[in-house]
Amino acid sequence: MNVTLSDAIKLTMQLFALLNVAAFGAISLVWLERRFLGRLQGRPGPNRVGPLGLLQPIADAIKLMSKEDVAPGTSQRLLFYAAPILVFVPSFVVWLTFPLARDVVVRNLDMGLFFFVAISVLSIVGLVLAGWSSNSKYAILGGFRAAAQLVSYEIPIITMILVIGMLSDSLDFVKVVDAQATVPFIAVVPLAFVIFLIAGLAEVGRTPFDIYFAESEVVGGPFVEYSGAHWAIFFLAEYVNTFVVGILGALLFLGGWRWPFGADLPQIASVALLMGKAYFIVLIIFWIRATYPRMRIDQLMAMAWKWLIPLSFVLFLVAAFQLKFEWPWWVLTILSLGVLVVPVVVQSRKQRNPALALAVRYSANAVIVHAKPRPAAVIVDDVVATSAVEGTSA
Amino acid sequence: MTNEPQFDHVDMMLNMGPQHPATHGVFRMVLTVDGERVVDVTPHIGYLHRGTERLAEVETYGQVITLFDRVDYISNLNNELAFVRAGEKIMEVEAPERAQYIRVILAELNRVASHLLFIGTYAIDLGGMTPVMYCFRERERIENLFEHVTGARMMHNYMRIGGVKSDVPDDFVPWVRRLIGEVRMGVEESDKLLSTNEVFLARTQGVGVIDGPTAVSCGLSGPSLRGSGVAYDVRKDDPYEIYPYLNYKIPLGENGDCWDRYYLRVLECYESLNMIEQCLDQFPAGPIMAAGRRIARPPAGEVFAHSENPRGDLGVYLVSDGSDKPYRVKIRPPSFCNLVGLATMTRGAYIADAVAILGSLDIVLGEVDR
Numbered sequence: 001m002n003v004t005l006s007d008a009i010k011l012t013m014q015l016f017a018l019l020n021v022a023a024f025g026a027i028s029l030v031w032l033e034r035r036f037l038g039r040l041q042g043r044p045g046p047n048r049v050g051p052l053g054l055l056q057p058i059a060d061a062i063k064l065m066s067k068e069d070v071a072p073g074t075s076q077r078l079l080f081y082a083a084p085i086l087v088f089v090p091s092f093v094v095w096l097t098f099p100l101a102r103d104v105v106v107r108n109l110d111m112g113l114f115f116f117v118a119i120s121v122l123s124i125v126g127l128v129l130a131g132w133s134s135n136s137k138y139a140i141l142g143g144f145r146a147a148a149q150l151v152s153y154e155i156p157i158i159t160m161i162l163v164i165g166m167l168s169d170s171l172d173f174v175k176v177v178d179a180q181a182t183v184p185f186i187a188v189v190p191l192a193f194v195i196f197l198i199a200g201l202a203e204v205g206r207t208p209f210d211i212y213f214a215e216s217e218v219v220g221g222p223f224v225e226y227s228g229a230h231w232a233i234f235f236l237a238e239y240v241n242t243f244v245v246g247i248l249g250a251l252l253f254l255g256g257w258r259w260p261f262g263a264d265l266p267q268i269a270s271v272a273l274l275m276g277k278a279y280f281i282v283l284i285i286f287w288i289r290a291t292y293p294r295m296r297i298d299q300l301m302a303m304a305w306k307w308l309i310p311l312s313f314v315l316f317l318v319a320a321f322q323l324k325f326e327w328p329w330w331v332l333t334i335l336s337l338g339v340l341v342v343p344v345v346v347q348s349r350k351q352r353n354p355a356l357a358l359a360v361r362y363s364a365n366a367v368i369v370h371a372k373p374r375p376a377a378v379i380v381d382d383v384v385a386t387s388a389v390e391g392t393s394a
Numbered sequence: 395m396t397n398e399p400q401f402d403h404v405d406m407m408l409n410m411g412p413q414h415p416a417t418h419g420v421f422r423m424v425l426t427v428d429g430e431r432v433v434d435v436t437p438h439i440g441y442l443h444r445g446t447e448r449l450a451e452v453e454t455y456g457q458v459i460t461l462f463d464r465v466d467y468i469s470n471l472n473n474e475l476a477f478v479r480a481g482e483k484i485m486e487v488e489a490p491e492r493a494q495y496i497r498v499i500l501a502e503l504n505r506v507a508s509h510l511l512f513i514g515t516y517a518i519d520l521g522g523m524t525p526v527m528y529c530f531r532e533r534e535r536i537e538n539l540f541e542h543v544t545g546a547r548m549m550h551n552y553m554r555i556g557g558v559k560s561d562v563p564d565d566f567v568p569w570v571r572r573l574i575g576e577v578r579m580g581v582e583e584s585d586k587l588l589s590t591n592e593v594f595l596a597r598t599q600g601v602g603v604i605d606g607p608t609a610v611s612c613g614l615s616g617p618s619l620r621g622s623g624v625a626y627d628v629r630k631d632d633p634y635e636i637y638p639y640l641n642y643k644i645p646l647g648e649n650g651d652c653w654d655r656y657y658l659r660v661l662e663c664y665e666s667l668n669m670i671e672q673c674l675d676q677f678p679a680g681p682i683m684a685a686g687r688r689i690a691r692p693p694a695g696e697v698f699a700h701s702e703n704p705r706g707d708l709g710v711y712l713v714s715d716g717s718d719k720p721y722r723v724k725i726r727p728p729s730f731c732n733l734v735g736l737a738t739m740t741r742g743a744y745i746a747d748a749v750a751i752l753g754s755l756d757i758v759l760g761e762v763d764r
Contacts, residue, residue: 037523037524040524041523041524041527041528042527042528042531043527137406137408137409138408141408141430141745207521207522207523208521208593210521211746214521214746215415215521216415216416216518216519216520216521216749217416217745217746217749218745219414219415289523290523290524291522291524291587291591292521292522292591292593292594293517293520293521293522293588293591293593293594293597294520294521294522294593294597294746295593295596295597296596296597296744296746296747297430297744297746298430298744299596299597347592348592352590352592352595355589355590355595355599355653356590358648358657359589359590359657361648362645362646362647362648362654362657362658362661363643363645363661363664365645365646366643366644366645366646366661366665367625367627367630367643367644367646368641368642368643368644369629369630369640369641369642369643369644370641371638371639371640371641371672372638372639373639374636374639374676
């Protein structure tokens with residue numbers, strides 16, 4: 001393959017543009033998250049730096065860059081400084097294959113979905129390294145938690161991507177989107193979208209799965225010893241990853257830039273449509289963050305291994321049968337809706353109803369203290385020195 | 395034992411605190427952890443020791459009230475109430491009825507404010523970040539009222555031995571009535587968001603269980619004790635002020651887990667608001683200070699007075715040698731005593747549970763260390 005200079009320049013420019021898209025996406029998410037959470041929590045959110053606080057993330061970035069970069073004296077310097085890069089690079093590289101519209105893509109690979117899966121798992125290494133090289137107990141706990149959590153939740157997310165690959169008969173993002181011109185895959189396999197969203201939340205460590213950097217337990221986990229620019233890279237990677245979940249959800253389940261219009265829109269409109277869907281998923285993620293507390297590590301693992309992974313395998317098999325016997329697509333919809341409804345009902349019966357009953361019982365079973373009649377008003381002007389013993393009752 | 399493989403292993407010591415987001419101040423607990431399991435926990439206290447009890451010996455009775463504001467800095471008025479009751483007992487005065495009503499209204503409001511802070515920070519401990527905003531909003535409303543009445547938002551120095559510093563403003567009763575409605579809605583909001591949230595239930599139910607007898611033997615009091623089903627409340631068992639003239643319920647838990655301790659505080663918020671409403675209905679006119687309040691030298695002797703603080707049974711043991719300063723002031727701080735149950739509850743739990751259990755005890759380090 002002949003690489004000419006103009007090709008190289010073109011590629012460099014594309015990569016630069018991509019980096020900017022990713023960074024802009026991440027920074028916009030920081031602003032969006034703070035404003036949106038603020039609205040949900042009955043407060044304005046940042047509104048002082050720039051109009052609507054739009055420059056707040058920039059101010060934050062400048063602050064982080066100008067901070068002193070401290071590394072613990074006992075840390076493994078090389079690995080300590082390599083870890084943020086190992087986390088950030090995969091989350092950036094996956095963008096190479098994301099088409100933002102039909103031809104707005106750096107390299108559209110036939111194996112785009114596979115490429116995403118292969119690259120995105122690499123960030124685990126960075127997190128474990130960050131935990132280990134910091135030489136801090138909180139960091140190592142967080143690193144181990146990250147390893148357990150991310151490896152477990154890779155499985156359902158990969159299986160869901162496989163299901164989408166099977167349904168659209170391709171691992172190419174563009175063809176996946178084309179397959180959704182009339183019916184988006186969220187309508188075909190709602191269960192897959194839910195599993196994808198849950199596993200995606202866990203992959204990027206958003207609430208209720210922010211266990212590996214849980215602020216109130218391991219105080220930031222692998223990131224606890226980082227400061228300044230290195231911490232900023234982790235931070236950026238987290239938001240880029242959140243945006244990746246949004247984009248991926250939009251491409252794989254919400255019909256990318258095609259649904260609901262069917263035909264291709266003009267390029268700008270296509271990008272806007274895709275971004276709108278991505279931001280919609282991201283807002284759902286923020287909404288969940290505002291609503292739920294954090295799960296515990298054993299509950300998290302149980303959720304992956306007892307629920308998501310078996311369900312995703314079942315879904316995979318059902319999708320295979322559907323393709324083999326050419327059942328109509330709504331068979332999958334009905335099945336996966338059924339599978340969605342059953343655990344919701346079971347869960348609400350198992351936990352919420354007894355808790356509500358308990359709450360009612362607690363207020364009903366309370367010890368009731370009845371008021372004694374109050375004596376007629378006494379003018380207590382000159383009352384001094386009633387004895388302490390008999391003084392309690394007037 | 396013979397069939398089990400023998401490996402050398404060393405449990406990790408995990409030092410939580412004194413600077414840790416989950417310890418609510420400068421508290422340090424050394425966890426011995428085996429993976430994610432807590433094998434043992436050793437609390438270390440004293441980082442906020444300010445010598446309150448010693449300071450109280452060199453201040454006059456009136457000045458000691460300011461120290462009690464700072465013992466448990468979340469529920470200042472309840473602390474003042476405990477001390478002025480001890481002072482009234484030793485000086486053998488009784489506050490006029492109106493003063494008692496004012497005190498009870500303010501103390502119950504402070505209980506609500508304190509429980510609101512607990513609900514919010516407990517959600518933060520468990521990773522939920524929204525309830526704290528709702529709770530602080532309501533707490534601000536209560537503190538605005540305190541500022542209006544006492545002149546300060548936290549360090550009030552409002553109660554006096556024999557009454558209160560000044561009468562309430564004219565708009566006190568309508569203001570409190572309006573406040574009750576607002577705060578009740580705010581508590582309901584957090585209650586609906588958090589109390590039966592599936593993740594919250596999974597994190598708190600069956601966690602940090604302590605049964606009634608153990609809780610009693612650990613010296614627990616307040617909602618932490620009542621969560622285990624023990625009906626002990628100073629307001630009921632040793633009534634003081636005007637509590638006998640109020641109808642109220644003391645909610646009891648059954649399981650003694652973190653959720654029970656949490657939920658009792660939510661219920662107590664509603665109960666306190668009901669009690670305040672009754673107080674306002676009965677609110678009498680009259681003086682706010684007992685005559686003869688200039689008595690600065692109580693007779694020599696000793697008294698013990700206690701009251702129900704948001705965290706439990708706050709006792710004050712006061713010894714007088716006949717001078718204008720207390721000879722000895724011993725505080726029985728509920729936070730400190732509740733902390734005794736921490737190790738019992740935490741052993742065998744997860745690290746995340748240790749945070750949940752510590753949070754459910756609702757300690758205030760100012761009171762633990764004094």
